[in-house]
Amino acid sequence: MAEPVLSVRDLRVEFVTRRGALKAIDGVSFDIARGEVLGVVGESGAGKSVTGSAVTGLIDPPGRITGGEILLSGYRIDNLPPEQMRKVRGKRIGMIFQDPLTSLNPLYRVGDQLTETIRTHTNLSASGARKRAIDLLAEVGIPAPDRRIDSYPHEFSGGMRQRVVIALALCAEPELIIADEPTTALDVSVQAQIIALLKRLGRDHGTAIMLVTHDMGVIAETADRVAVMYAGRIAEIGPVRQVVQNPLHPYAKGLMGAIPSLKGDTHRLTQIPGSMPRLSAIPPGCAFNPRCPFVFDRCRVERPEPIARDLHPVACHLYDEAPARTESVA
Amino acid sequence: MSDVSRVDPAVSSRSPSWLVRFFDGDVWASFKRSKLTMVAATLTLMFFLGALLAGFLSPQDPFDPAQLELMNSRLPPLWNAEGQSPFLLGTDEQGRDILSAILYGLRISLLVGFLGVAFSATLGITLGLLAGYLGGITDTIIMRIADVQLTFPAILIALLIDGVVKAVLGGNLDAGTTLSVLVVSIGLSFWVQYARTVRGSVMVEKSKDYIAAARLIGLPPTAIMIKHILPNVTGPVLVIATINLALAVITEATLSFLGTGMPETMPSLGTLIRIGNNYLFSGEWWIVAFPGIALAALVLAINLLGDWLRDALNPKLR
Amino acid sequence: MEKPYAQINNLRRTFDISKPWLNRVIEGGEKQYLKAVDGVSFDIARGETFALVGESGSGKSTVARMVVGLLPPSGGDVTIDGVPMVGRASSQDRQRLRRRIQMIFQDPYASLNPRWKVEDIVAEPIRAFRLLDGDKAIRERVGELLTLVGLHPADGIKFPHEFSGGQRQRVAIARALASNAEFIVCDEPTSALDVSVQAQILNLMRDLQDQFGLTYLFISHNLAVVRHMATRIGVMYLGRIVEISGGRELFAAPKHPYTRMLLDAVPDMNMAGEERVPISGEIPNPINPPSGCTFNPRCPFANDRCRSEVPPLLDGVACHAVHEGRIAIAVAA
Numbered sequence: 001m002a003e004p005v006l007s008v009r010d011l012r013v014e015f016v017t018r019r020g021a022l023k024a025i026d027g028v029s030f031d032i033a034r035g036e037v038l039g040v041v042g043e044s045g046a047g048k049s050v051t052g053s054a055v056t057g058l059i060d061p062p063g064r065i066t067g068g069e070i071l072l073s074g075y076r077i078d079n080l081p082p083e084q085m086r087k088v089r090g091k092r093i094g095m096i097f098q099d100p101l102t103s104l105n106p107l108y109r110v111g112d113q114l115t116e117t118i119r120t121h122t123n124l125s126a127s128g129a130r131k132r133a134i135d136l137l138a139e140v141g142i143p144a145p146d147r148r149i150d151s152y153p154h155e156f157s158g159g160m161r162q163r164v165v166i167a168l169a170l171c172a173e174p175e176l177i178i179a180d181e182p183t184t185a186l187d188v189s190v191q192a193q194i195i196a197l198l199k200r201l202g203r204d205h206g207t208a209i210m211l212v213t214h215d216m217g218v219i220a221e222t223a224d225r226v227a228v229m230y231a232g233r234i235a236e237i238g239p240v241r242q243v244v245q246n247p248l249h250p251y252a253k254g255l256m257g258a259i260p261s262l263k264g265d266t267h268r269l270t271q272i273p274g275s276m277p278r279l280s281a282i283p284p285g286c287a288f289n290p291r292c293p294f295v296f297d298r299c300r301v302e303r304p305e306p307i308a309r310d311l312h313p314v315a316c317h318l319y320d321e322a323p324a325r326t327e328s329v330a
Numbered sequence: 331m332s333d334v335s336r337v338d339p340a341v342s343s344r345s346p347s348w349l350v351r352f353f354d355g356d357v358w359a360s361f362k363r364s365k366l367t368m369v370a371a372t373l374t375l376m377f378f379l380g381a382l383l384a385g386f387l388s389p390q391d392p393f394d395p396a397q398l399e400l401m402n403s404r405l406p407p408l409w410n411a412e413g414q415s416p417f418l419l420g421t422d423e424q425g426r427d428i429l430s431a432i433l434y435g436l437r438i439s440l441l442v443g444f445l446g447v448a449f450s451a452t453l454g455i456t457l458g459l460l461a462g463y464l465g466g467i468t469d470t471i472i473m474r475i476a477d478v479q480l481t482f483p484a485i486l487i488a489l490l491i492d493g494v495v496k497a498v499l500g501g502n503l504d505a506g507t508t509l510s511v512l513v514v515s516i517g518l519s520f521w522v523q524y525a526r527t528v529r530g531s532v533m534v535e536k537s538k539d540y541i542a543a544a545r546l547i548g549l550p551p552t553a554i555m556i557k558h559i560l561p562n563v564t565g566p567v568l569v570i571a572t573i574n575l576a577l578a579v580i581t582e583a584t585l586s587f588l589g590t591g592m593p594e595t596m597p598s599l600g601t602l603i604r605i606g607n608n609y610l611f612s613g614e615w616w617i618v619a620f621p622g623i624a625l626a627a628l629v630l631a632i633n634l635l636g637d638w639l640r641d642a643l644n645p646k647l648r
Numbered sequence: 649m650e651k652p653y654a655q656i657n658n659l660r661r662t663f664d665i666s667k668p669w670l671n672r673v674i675e676g677g678e679k680q681y682l683k684a685v686d687g688v689s690f691d692i693a694r695g696e697t698f699a700l701v702g703e704s705g706s707g708k709s710t711v712a713r714m715v716v717g718l719l720p721p722s723g724g725d726v727t728i729d730g731v732p733m734v735g736r737a738s739s740q741d742r743q744r745l746r747r748r749i750q751m752i753f754q755d756p757y758a759s760l761n762p763r764w765k766v767e768d769i770v771a772e773p774i775r776a777f778r779l780l781d782g783d784k785a786i787r788e789r790v791g792e793l794l795t796l797v798g799l800h801p802a803d804g805i806k807f808p809h810e811f812s813g814g815q816r817q818r819v820a821i822a823r824a825l826a827s828n829a830e831f832i833v834c835d836e837p838t839s840a841l842d843v844s845v846q847a848q849i850l851n852l853m854r855d856l857q858d859q860f861g862l863t864y865l866f867i868s869h870n871l872a873v874v875r876h877m878a879t880r881i882g883v884m885y886l887g888r889i890v891e892i893s894g895g896r897e898l899f900a901a902p903k904h905p906y907t908r909m910l911l912d913a914v915p916d917m918n919m920a921g922e923e924r925v926p927i928s929g930e931i932p933n934p935i936n937p938p939s940g941c942t943f944n945p946r947c948p949f950a951n952d953r954c955r956s957e958v959p960p961l962l963d964g965v966a967c968h969a970v971h972e973g974r975i976a977i978a979v980a981a
Contacts, residue, residue, distance in 0.1 A: 018359055043842035044813075157930050187703035188869065190930055192913040214842065217872075217915030258847035260876035262899060262916050268854065269847035269876065275812045276842070539759035542718050543823065547776045548746050561763035 003074050004031035005175050005208035006055065011078075012067035013047075013054050013232075015279070022279040024050045024063065026232040029306075032176070032208040037199065039223030039240065040212045043255075045276045047232040052178045052212045054078070056093055057085040073175060091121045094169030094207075098181035100161035103168065104153040110137075110164050111149035114171060121172035136167040141197060159190035166197065173205065180212045195222050216259055220244050228252045231277055231287035238312025248314040250292045286317065294318055360642040370634035377628050381437040388430035389416040393595065398425045404609075407616050420616040423609065428616060431602055432624050438598040439579050439625070442512050446578040447571050449517030454524025455567060459555045461525065462532025473529070476522040484519035484581055485588075491515045492590045505596035512591060516578045523570050531563035565643045573636035576629045583625055599625045652691035653729060653863050654715070654831065660723035661685040661710050665935065682935050684710045686887040687724070689961070697857070697864040699878035699895075701871060703910075705934050706884040712835045712867045716751050717742075728831065747777045750824035754836035756816035760808040766819050767804030770794065773827035793822040797852060814845035821852065825860075833865045838873060850877060871914050875899055883907050886934055886942040892964045903965040905947045905975065941968065949975055 013025035025047045032038045042048040053059045055070055057077070070078040077088055089095070097103055105113060114133035118124060124132060130149070137145035140163040153161060162182065169177055179198065183191040199222055202209045211222055219226050220240060227237040228249065236249040247253045257270025274291045277283060283290055289299040298317050306313035307320055361367055380387060390397045402425035408418045419428040461472040479487075495511050496503065503511065535541065536559065544554050579599075585591035586600030587607075594601060599621050606618025666672060666679040685707040692698040700708040713719040715726050717733050726733040731745045750773075753759035760769055770790045773779075780786050791801030797818040808816055817837065824832050837853070838846040850873065856862060868874050874881055874895075881898045883891045883906065891904040902908045929946035932938055941959050944950040949969040959966045969975045 043844060159930050187931065188871070188910060189703065189913045192915065193928070195915065215915065216843065221915040255844055258844045260847075260850070260870075260872040262872050262875060262911070262914060266876070268851050271847045271851050272844040273848075275814055275845055539753035539755060540761040542713075542753065543751065543759055543820075544761075544772070545718060546716060546746070546749070546751055547773045547827065548743060549772075549776055558761055558764075562761070 002034065004033050004071075005036075005073055006032040006210065007071040007074075008051075008055065008068070009071070010068035011051065011054055011070065012065065013050055013059060013063055014066045016062045016064070019280065021066075023282070024232055024279060025054065027068070028229075028232070028234055029068075030227055030234065030237060032210055034175075034208055035203060035206045036225065037202055037209040037211055037223045039219035039226040040210060040229060041214065041216060041219050041226055041255075042229035043214060043276050045231070045279070046229040048212045048214075048229050049180055050232075051229070052180045052210060055176075055210065056089055056095055056178055057082070058089075090117070091172045092175050094172070094174040094177040096162070096165050096169050096177065096179040096182045098184050100158065100165045100185075101153065103165045104161065106153050109150050109152055110156075114149070114164075114168060117168060117171040133167075133171075136170055137164070139201075140164070140167045140170075141193070142167075158186055159193060162186060162190075162194055163197065166194075166201070170201065170205070170207075174207065176208045176210065177202070178210050178212070181214070182211070183218055184213065184215070191218070198222060216244065216256070228255065231282050232279070233287065233315060234306060234313075235288070235316070236312070236314040237306065238314075242312055248311060248319060249288075249316050250294050250318070251288045252314075254291075286315075357642045361638070364638055366634060367638040370631045370638070373627060373631040374635055377436060377624075377631070378440070380433050381440045384430075384433040384437050388427070388433050389418075390427050390430050392426045392430040392434055400425050404614055406614075419620045420614075422605070422614075422617045428620050431597065432599070432621055435597050435599045435602045435621060436624065436628070438509075438592055438596060439582060439600070439628075442509060442516070442582045442592075442598065443575050443578040445509075445513040446516030446520070446582070447575050449513055450520035450574065450578075451524050451567065451571055453517060454521035455528050455560070455563075457521065458525035458528025459532055459559065462529035463536055463551060463555050463559065469529070472525065476525055479518075479522050482519075484516070484577075485584060487519045488512070488515035488581065488585050489588075489590060491518065492585070502593075505593055508592060509596075512582055512585060515585070516581055519581070520574050520577065523574070524567060527566045527570060528563050531566060532559055535559050535562050569636060569640040569643060572639055573633060576632040576636065579625070579632075580629055599628075651730075653694040654692040654865070655727045656691070656711070656715060656724070657689050657727070658724035659685055659688045659711060659714055659721050659726065661707070661714060661719065662722045680935065683887050683937070684934070685714070685721075688882075688884070688887075688889050689724075690882050690889065690892060692863060692865060694863055695857075695861050696879040697866050697877050699866040699868060699874040699881045700884055700889075701868055701874045701881055701910075702884035703869060703931055705886065705931055707887040708867045708869075708884050709835055711884075712751070712833050712865060715865060716749055716833050717746070718751075747773075747779075747827045748830045750827065750829035750832050752817070752820050752824055752832060752834045752837045755840050756813050756820055757808075757840075759820050760816055762808055764807070765804065766794075766806055766808065766811075769808070769819060770804070770822045770826050773823060777827050779827065789826070790822075793826055794819075796825065796856075797822045798848075812845070813841050814848055817841065817845075817849050818852065821849075821856070825856065830861070831863045831865070833867070835867045836869070837866075839868070839870065846873070853877070871899075871910060872916075883910070886931065886937050888942065888958075888966065889961060890943065890966045892961070903970050903975075904943075904967050905949055905969065906943045909946070941966075 009029050011025055011028045012023065014021040015024055028051060030038065040048045040051060050059065050063070054065055057080070059065065065078055069076055072088065072092060077085065080088065095103070104110065111130065111133055114136065115126065115129040118129040118132055119126070134145045134149055137149060142148050142160060142163055153164070156164060182198065183194050186194060195218060198209060201207065211219065213219060223240045225238060226240045226243045228235045228243065228251065230251050236243060236247065236252045243252060244256060247256050251272070254270055254272035258272065260269060272291050277287060285301045286292070286299040286304050289295045292299065302317070304315040304317050304320070306315040402414065402417065402421050403423050405414050405417050405421045406412050407420045408415065417427045419432070421427055457472050461469040491514060492511055499507065541554060541558060544558050582591060582598060583600030583603065586598050587604045589604065592598040592601045594605065597605065602621035603618055603625070606621060609617045661684045663682045663684055664679065665682050667675070667677065688711055690698065700711060702708045710719065714721045721734055728745060728749065731741045733742065767787065767790045770793055771786050774786055774789060780789055790804055794801050794803055799815065799818055808819065811819065834853070838849050841849060853864070857864065866874065866877050878895045881893060881895055882889045883904065885906050891898070891902070891907050898907065899911065902911055932942070932945065938945050940955045940957050941947070941950070944954040947954065953968050957968070959968045959971065962971055
């Protein structure tokens, strides 16, 4: 098997507050292969965005990486000095955020921002960079790119702005794109366009994409594999079809059942009682145990590690027990 | 019913009391982190206590002629060779103990300061609430008056009011009336800042849905302003009030120094400085220096507290 | 047929978005208006959930605010249980009606006063309408309401910031029920919540409807949520209703091209790994909407008539192409 573009091994991130260190990420491991889209899904507080920030080296103090390693094409990046990490971020990792306006400088024409980024990372001439910028804008589906390149960000609509941000992320032909809630601020009809665009680009350029979102629908449509996060850990990770249509972890089951569907008929949605624990009050054992309908003694004391039996990896003691119990769950 | 009433497991039992919440809160934590603020707070507290307990702390009542002895006049501070006990900071030409005069003067200065702040805050908050909540023509009128007000320096307004009152009531005013005039002058000079800040906060708060919910049940505007909006704009008001207390004390001192403030029968720190100023060139420096130092220290301490409070209450700077 | 509980008739709202007078005088330029809601009519039957669905700028929230009386309409009228909400009805009637209409808002962080204890928040409508006398009776009722929405009576002494988003939304629901409301307007009640919490709140709203026979006007941009909750649905686009239909029919046999496009665009869990053809274009600027049918620039069926003439809402759909039979309509199963 080829080396994965991104390999995260046992990542730990803590936030130091005056009440002590809070574990935001507690032992997360995953790989993303070339051309693959990994969806990272979870509810607020699950640690999905912090995982993205850790990979890009953009964790704001008082947060810091306290363990594990992050490898980009086999090259360790989690311990790079800030200056070197900045170069890696511009050249090898592209970023797309929820609000396109945070990635675009409102005072510069989008063309200037694109050509500047292109020239920083390649040795193209000014006119060559401009030509490449126009090509990129065309590729992300902006009509009349040769005219629009001289517009300011505020002259674009929300969906078009997000396309510009994607073009900006693609400037240096990165190996990896981190997209953090890229469609959350957009309307449904525009969201579908952006999803399709991301998917096509990933395939055409062989870029690995880490798609962080709370929207299962977006994941289901876009991702090849999906990691379901809960309270700073991965509860379940596997091919998107398997996880969405036949989730194993009780949390993932609850999550899928909680989403109203456009098909089928349900009077009541599956509901998980309670809510995600605060970082300061993560229960011992399995973090999900107070909300889990299948909880047993072992869950309250021992933390489950992701194990893959004949299925994809899932961090749940139910699947580490005798087969009889597994059947009773399904 | 039984299905609906399932109790959320994440609910904990009782809430801690407000005292516990305060000492556990971020504001208190930021206070404990800043040494400078703790010094400023201690100093301010000492001034307040000194003013409050002037009657107990002072070696003499500086305004009781029976206690004054001309024998003791113009004594230098105690550490000087000619100094005499109990006059720690020396005496003036009437044999009045400077320390006692400062403590009593502090009392007057702070009284004027607090009343002035209370007056301007009440006026400013009310007008700010009205302007922000009602908007439209009310807003335009109040804020234009505020703009005009800002073009006049506070001292000028105070002198103006003082002049008008003197013209109406004629000649010399008694101490009580002078005090009222000072409070009103200070109040009318400083309300604009409150009004502007409160108006801004009100415009933010009134667009929030808890106001919509209150309107929905038919609560009248005055009730919404007082019960819902006012408690949510106290933070910035507290900061302004603290800094304005220092400003009010300074303004009062300036007015008294100029001779339109407190009379010599009921002197504030500013009056003491004016009196002491006359003796500066004859070598009795302590008569003016100690009230001056007290005034400067008081204003600095309060200002430092105000700066800290502004940062502590601003979540962006935390 | 029974008279509808709420009748919304030709509701309009324009916002003045002109620059200030002085700027207009000096810089020139005309007054500018934004038609947020442009002739919206629908009925809500007692005990049903009527949903308005649409993307941002469709005017659905503006309609909600006009229905409850938070925003005066520029035209049209709202009648609830026979009492006109706009114009000169005796204010006594309206005050009595007000108790029966409540609203649940989108952002549970902004809809509860952060300086008030939860018990005071929930008790406010009881006190305002003088429904109960005495602190003890009020406190008991508040405890009852908190239990009803899945909280604990002891939670009353806490402040809103001590609760999670979902719990806050429960408090907001308890407040809405405090005055024994029968008609609740829900403006995106779960948009700010996580999916598992959203499910809790939607279930709770359903249970309360079953228990008290509540009537809901449900505003959302989320089609799946709307499908789950609504008995009838109105689809809004740029201030107008383009289609009204029963909840099931709308999803089984959408008529208006915009409805079809929306349904196609929703990412669906059942689509895992499947490809789809995305739709094109974005919502035009509502300050300067297209003439005729506002959807015509994005519509594959648009012709000259669509570009010049506003289609009326006939048989639950406002589309020339459907009226003329140019678009084949699937028959609802």
